[in-house]
Amino acid sequence: MAPVQLYVYDLSNGLAKQLSMAWTGRQIDGIWHTSIVVFGKEVFYGQGINITAPGKSHHGQPLQIVDLGETSIDEDTFNEYLDDIKSQYTAENYHLLDFNCNSFTNDCAGFLTGNAIPDYIKDLPTDFLSTPFGAALRPTIDAMYRQPTPGATPQSHTPAPSSGQTSNPALAASLLQAVAAQAQQRNSSSSAAMNGQTPLRATESLTGALHPCTNSASFQSLLRTHKAVVACFSNIITCPPCRTIAPIYEQLAQEKGIKTAGGRGAAFTKIDLSVSSGQALGAEWGVRVMPTFMFFLDGKKISEMKGADANELRTQVDLLLFQAYPPHPHTSLSLPAMQALSLSPILFSQVPALDTVFSKLSSFIDSATWPSTASQSQSEIKQVLSSSIVPYLKSRFAPVQRANGTTLPSASSALLTTWAQITFTLTSVLPPESLFPVVDMWRLAMLDPAVGAWYSTVLSSPTNPISLLLSKTTASLDSESDSTTISRPYILTFLRLLCNAFSSPILASRLLVDPGTKSSLTTVLVKTVLHKDGTVRTAAASLMFDVSSFVQKLRVDKVVGNTGNSGLGLDNDGLEEEDWEVEMVSAIVEAVGRENGNEDVVHRLVASLGCLLRLSPFYESSERPLLEIVQAKEVLKSKLVGGGCGEKGVGKKEVRKLIEEVAEKLCP
Template identity: 55%
Template sequence: MSVPVKLYVYDLSNGMARQMSEQLTGRLIEGIWHTSVVVYGKEIFYGQGISITPPGRSHHGKPHQVVDMGETSIDEQTFDDYLEDMREHYTADKYHLLDFNCNSFTNDCMGFLTGDSIPDFIKDLPADFLSTPFGAALRPTIDSMYRRPTPGATPPVAATPPVARSNDLGANPQLTASLLQAVAAQAQQGSSSSSNTGIPATQSLTAPLHICTNLSSFHNLLKSHRVVVAFFTSATCPPCRVIEPVFERLASEKSAQYSSQRPVFTKTDLGSASASSLSAEYGVRVTPTFLFFLDGKKTHELKGADAGELRTQIELLLFEAYPPHPHTSLSLPAVRAISFNPILFQQVPPLDTVGTKLVTFIDEYPESDYPDSTPRLVLKQSITDSLIPHLKSTQPGKDASSPSPKHTAIPTSLLNTATQTTKILFGILPPTSLFPLVDLWRLLVLKNSVSSWALAQLSQPASILELVLDRAVALFADGQSKPLPKGFILTTLRFLCNLFCNPTSRLLISSPDWRNKLTTLMVSALLSEDMGVRTAAASLAFNVSAVIQRQRVDGGNVDVGVDAEWEIELVSVVLEAIDREEGSEEVVHRLVATLAFLIRFSPFYEAELSPLLSVLQARSTLEGKLAPGVCGEKGVGKKEVVRLVKEVAGLLCPADSS
């Protein structure tokens, strides 16, 4: 007789993931999923070991979603025997929030009961999270919560986890720590009657290992992942105990290095009765045995505890599955010497003069043009009596003991008032009168608290960034019929450059909407006739490319969120801007650096960018900038620029097509 099987899905963040994930990670995460198996009138889940409660009566409350997983023909006694077997593997001391959690257990159970696996949006959440810069920064913090204690040492008392560097974790690292602690505690609680609600000191697996106890679960992994490395072990095998920590370290190392490809490392205890069908299918009779799979097919088998050979075979498998980028073997000293630090515009104008000029512009329009709720006088006072004094007080002074102006917080109430003032003035004043206001925002976002606040508003309608950027894009669109207001365009580009002082500026790149808006502005500004506009646009393009290059270098194969079409468009316009630039060696320098960052390590290089660069004759274009009269009377002359141009042309650009 068949019995229905349900999957109960809970959100451990209680909605906070959906609210905050884009701000923190650059992508939307709907929830932090906890799952339970519901079958035979009971709910089974893993936290403080394996717990069983009546359906919907666990400490997690009402499920966020119930998924019908079909039916099972396995009788209840057989499943109970399976659970007893699993209790030896799914113990409280092995729990890990990312690597070995409730969903690992649920997926194993589903394989045993139905031959199916849990939905991908649940199964792949840890890998998706770790592929973001925020997730990568937070990984050491999470691991420290589940660190394997030294044998014989007194287990440490659970404590609030240490937090990674604050500049990696956004504007509020303490909030991040609190949320993480709350989620972890909620995840690892046992049943509702359990009195232990803290996070114990554990002997958790420190590598991203999947425990496979049945053939169905293993088959599901082979279907969903290109690379699978399987470790067959036994509790009574001394060589297994020797090689196990080596395997765990390799699993952790290679999973981080190939995070976006998500290779899988599994461990199967042949002492488990349910593992007999798995070992029989692949003829595993001795331990330790390692099997290597690519695209579902076994490619190699290794027996014995040879650590060197194990590493070699794992590296060979990953090399075959994911050949390294062709540029990794190139010696590029000039490119490597380029700093990832953003180009910022930090010069402070006479603030009283800026305020006076803006007030003059406001006074040019009658009182009747301003809303009744916010008269003209109030708008002027918000600038002269509030915003300007705060900016002046946070500029560098003679007192070396005073806090750095970059890190000096500005009250949120002042920012909200300044935002409301900006919205009103953008609705009344023309762009030719708005540039002093944008220039004040340029200085404001140099402060970490303000740039974090501004970037956190990206999902809100009519944010400061949207207001300024959309107006600049519209002005270029109208540029054929109206002269461009240089002051507004210039201050907007510099304002956008300064936003990149904050690490969370990567959200501007990972979000397709914001990335496309930035690109639209850069494409127009890079080809402007005005030298100042081109310089600022080249700086913005460099900042964008530096974010991408940093993530590709630091994150290995991390997905930075850009697609081939976008990269082709930006590379094309940068190359055109280099070709057209005749007046500024500095612009050429920034654009060549931008080009180098875009094409080096690009996953689209061989298929899309290399043919494009060849057709556009990129090599000749770059080398041509060194000729007399092409960029200045003698051509590009600075030694570091000459070296960079030659290196990018000769090593990163293919030969021109005839």
């Protein structure tokens, strides 16, 4: 018996741990490279399969050593296995995300011990690509591994700055190039490769969601760790039908594969029958025809297809996914009123007289008792506001500018960072009733896509204005014996700011995933939908709709398999929280029951309720019992009769239809 170890290295040298939260919104502790250490040697994949003495590769000493167990396989058998798979693990087939050193060590671990490498290493590419930043950088990474056209000048590829996930896209590209070069460098020093003089090689057709398996253990590991698996046994060297169906199978893997961590989809694998290890795996599963496709659900084979029928293959994949992820029961309901709703966020784009807003804020600043510990003086704050922030708002949002159809300026990161610091100072000095001019400026700025993108990268920062204002608001709401007495101008403007934040899908996702922000946002919502002022209740109902419709859009995308969300890389797994949704549904029903005069509020709240209930994964377990207890159907129908909402009940025909539909079809 020989011990088997996994050497783990961080190709980013600590930068991933330092920058990942700001760039991706998710903590990623390293960009992992791994090697298998067995029989006194370290084996890894980069420019082909490389072997060195343990700890003597160009990566240096490992960051971590993981014991994978012991192997009963002798060294000669392992060497034969390496010879067998070297035709697959070539420099040309290497890809930083899709087919890399960790694919190799996972196969070797399976062959030697029957086990897999740790999930946090295997799942890193999926976790990275599920972030907006990862999705934005995918084209850059793919371009790094695309075969150059003969005679063409090599191009450098920098991620598009429009993704908004980092203020320094060139730094991101440089980091990726350095990581890729280090990952593929041979053990013998290769300064040309490290300096980017030798282009990285890979196939023109990227494997995407394909996971090659070279032995029974790695195949069994794949079956254990994925709900749905599609396996292709083929030999493209000698089998013409295999060559014909190969690009179609790869396309299906891209379309139907698992695109986000925890997302719906199938794991697609290919077993190469041209090598002896693949032949052994094919014999184990009784493969006698090429190509053969097998379909697995929860680790068990449920069907098999022989031959290269593209239409039948697509049908079988769709059937597997239908069985693995049956559609929500509400998808069979006819809900014309719900389907007629626009799920676009309700926004507040009115442009105030900015000079008047600045004048009002200046008077509040001048009359405040200024602490000596403040990082900025009153005059400094007013100077920045008048010379930078107000001119920016005028240049972008003045009606004449928008009417001319000219290209509007966007806020720079430097301006926003300075503005955030000013807001931090003002929120520590001024009471809420004096902050509404500050909030109104931010409310308007949130309509600038650059601001929403910048916000999503600094949401965890202590000077993030949304978090500061949320904290200030929840503290004021909690301190009031009657929570509806908080300053009307402030709370009204702040609710409108939060509505405008939903103009940025990336920021909206961050607001609803970050636990602290989500909790504060919920507190504000639950209390303000019951505010004594009708205008405040309208703004609160608008925000409730923006939150609920955003959740429903992600659920719809998940049902139809569009987990990429139009390239934004968003997923709703972090949004799904049963207790939160029960609290939201309960608050909506109570607010609808109390609302007897404002039809717009009833309309937006009922639409919010429909959005939350329609595709909720918690409907049967929690929401149906809750709706029965609070008599939601009766509460909604009471709005249709005299006294329920106005003298004659809700008057607008489309609103009445929506109420009837939600009450009859979504409420028990």
